[in-house]
Amino acid sequence: MRDFSEIWSYLAEGPLLWLAATLVAYAVGDGLSRAAGRASIVNPVLIAVVLLAGLLMITGTSYETYFEGAQFVHFMLGPATVALAVPLYANRARIRAAFLPMLAALLAGSVTAIVAALAIAGAMGIDGKTLAALAPKSATAPVALGVAETIGGSPTLTAVLVILTGITGAVIAGPVLDLLRIRDPRARGFATGTAAHGIGTARAFMESETAGAFSGIGMGLNALLTALIAPIIIQFFI
Amino acid sequence: MIHAVALLLAFQLAGEIAARLTGLPLPGPVLGMAAMLVAFLALPWLHARTEATAQGLLGHLSLLFVPAGVGVVGHLGRLGTDGAPIAAAILISTMLAIAVGAVVFVAVARLVGGRA
Numbered sequence: 001m002r003d004f005s006e007i008w009s010y011l012a013e014g015p016l017l018w019l020a021a022t023l024v025a026y027a028v029g030d031g032l033s034r035a036a037g038r039a040s041i042v043n044p045v046l047i048a049v050v051l052l053a054g055l056l057m058i059t060g061t062s063y064e065t066y067f068e069g070a071q072f073v074h075f076m077l078g079p080a081t082v083a084l085a086v087p088l089y090a091n092r093a094r095i096r097a098a099f100l101p102m103l104a105a106l107l108a109g110s111v112t113a114i115v116a117a118l119a120i121a122g123a124m125g126i127d128g129k130t131l132a133a134l135a136p137k138s139a140t141a142p143v144a145l146g147v148a149e150t151i152g153g154s155p156t157l158t159a160v161l162v163i164l165t166g167i168t169g170a171v172i173a174g175p176v177l178d179l180l181r182i183r184d185p186r187a188r189g190f191a192t193g194t195a196a197h198g199i200g201t202a203r204a205f206m207e208s209e210t211a212g213a214f215s216g217i218g219m220g221l222n223a224l225l226t227a228l229i230a231p232i233i234i235q236f237f238i
Numbered sequence: 239m240i241h242a243v244a245l246l247l248a249f250q251l252a253g254e255i256a257a258r259l260t261g262l263p264l265p266g267p268v269l270g271m272a273a274m275l276v277a278f279l280a281l282p283w284l285h286a287r288t289e290a291t292a293q294g295l296l297g298h299l300s301l302l303f304v305p306a307g308v309g310v311v312g313h314l315g316r317l318g319t320d321g322a323p324i325a326a327a328i329l330i331s332t333m334l335a336i337a338v339g340a341v342v343f344v345a346v347a348r349l350v351g352g353r354a
Contacts, residue, residue, distance in 0.1 A: 026301040044300045049307035056308070063312050070305035077302045079246040079295065081267035082253065085274035086292035089285050101347040109339025116331035124323035134327060138335060141306070142265035156313065161328065163310045166303065169332045176333055182340045184347070191339030195332050202299035212296065218339075220268050227263030 012061070018069025025051040038206050040174030045199060046167050077198070084201075084220075087213035094210065095217065098186055102217065105187070109194035109218070110225045111233070113138040118237040128238035133157040135234045137165040139226035140197040140219055147230050162197070169196020170203035185211040193218030242291035245284070249274045 011017040029047030036042035056066055067074070088095065095102075117134050126134070132153030136144040141162045148158035173192045182188055185208050192200040193215030201219050205212030253270025256262075262269070278285040317324055 022304055023301070026298075026304055030298070030300070045303050045307055048301075048304045049311065052304065052308045053311040063309055066308060067305060070308070073302055074305040076295065078250045078267045078270075079243065080299055080302055081265070082246045082249045082270040082274055083288070083292035083295050085249075085271045085278060086285065086289055087296065088271070088275050089278040090289075092279075098343075098347065100350050101343045104346040105339045105343035108342040109335045112338045113331055113335035116334045117327045120330055121323050121327035124326065126320055126323050126327070130320060130324070134324065137328065138332070140265060140268070143263060146263060157316075159306075160310050160313045160317075161324070163303070163306055164325075165328050165332055167307065168328055169336060170300075172329075172333055173336055176336050177340055180337055180341060182344055184344055187340045187343035187347070190343055191336045194339050195335035198299070199303050202303065205296055205299055209293075216271075220264075220271065223264055223268060 012059075012065065015069035015072070018061075018066045019072055020069075021052060021055060022048070022070045022073050025055075033206070040203055040206075041171055043167065043171045043203070045202070046171065049167075081198070084213075084216040087209050088216060091210055091213040094186065095213070098190075098214075101186070102190055102214075102221070105190055106194055106218065106221050106225060109191055110138065110222050110229065113195050114226070114230055114233050118233065122237050129153060130157065131237055132234060134161055135230045136226050137161045138169075138195050138197065139223045139230075143223040143227055147227050151231050151234050163199070166196045166199025169200040173200060173203055186214045189214035190218040194222045197222070239291050242288045245288055246274075246291070246295075249277070 025048040026044060028051060029044030032047055033042050033044045056063070114135055117137060118131055121131055121134055129152060132151045133148050135151065135153070136147035136158065139147065141159060144158050144162045145155045149155060169192060173196065177188050188207065189204040189211030192204050197219045201212060201215040204215035249270040250267050252273055253268070254266030256269045257264060257266040314321070
C-alpha cells in the first residue's frame, strides 16, 4: 500500500475530493432533516456547513482549495434560479389571484427587515459602515452586494451577512409561522422568500411546491424593492 | 435532461446580457427566470420539457448554498465585538420580517377574498 500522505497530497490537488465531500455533507444534512420530519430547525445547509468547516479546519485546507471542488455546486445556483420559472408557471393562476396580498406583504416584510435590523444594530452601537452592509441583507446576494457598495458597505461583510440571514430565516421560519398559526402555503412561502432570499426559498420548497413558488417570487420582488428603498432608509440611521 | 439544462443555461445567459444592457438592479438569473416564464406562457410545451430537470434541481436547492455557507465560517471571527449586536439584529429582524410579511399576506388575502 502506498503512503497515505502521498494519496492525500494527490487528492488535495484536484477538485474531486471537495466536490464529493460537499455532496456527502449535504446528504448527511438532508438525511437528518428528513429524519426530523423536515422540522425547519434541523436545516440541511447549516449541518453541511458545520461538517465541512470542521473538516477544513482539521485537515488544514484553505477555502480557496475547497472552492476549486465546490465551485461546480455553487455554479448551479444560476440555472436553479432560472428553473424557478417552472413552479411559477405551474402556480400562475394562484399567483395572479394573490397579487394584492403579495404586494402588501412585500412592502411590509421588506421595510420591516431593513428598519428592524438597522434600529437594533444602531441602538447597540454598530457604526455606519457596518450598518450599510447590514441594510440589504434580506436581498439575494448579487443584488445585496450592489446595494451595499452604493451606500458604502463592504461587499465581503455584506456577503457574510446575507448568508447568515438566509440560514437564520430558513431555521426560524417554521417555528415563527407555526406560532402565528399561519397555514396558507402562499403566505408562508412568500414571507420566507422576502426575508431570507434563496436559502429561505430552499426551505419553502421542502414544505411544498406552492410555498416554494411564492417564496421565489418574494425573493425576486424583494431584490428589486431593497435596491430601491435600502439607500433611502439607511439615511435615517447614519 | 441535457435539453432542459441547455435551455436553463441559455435563459441564464440571456438574463446576464439583459442585466448588463439595461442596468436593472436585478441579477442575470432572475431576469432569465422572468424571460423563461414569458417563454412558457407563449410556448406551453417548453414547460413540459423542462419540468423534471427543474424539479430535480429545486428539490435540492439547499445543496447549492453549501459552498457559500462554508465561505462564511472563515469570516465570522472578523466580526469581533460587533458579533453579538449583528447576530441580534439579524435574528430579531428576520423573525419580525417573516412574521409581519405572513400576517399581512393573510390579512389582505382575507380582505380581498382570495382563496388559498
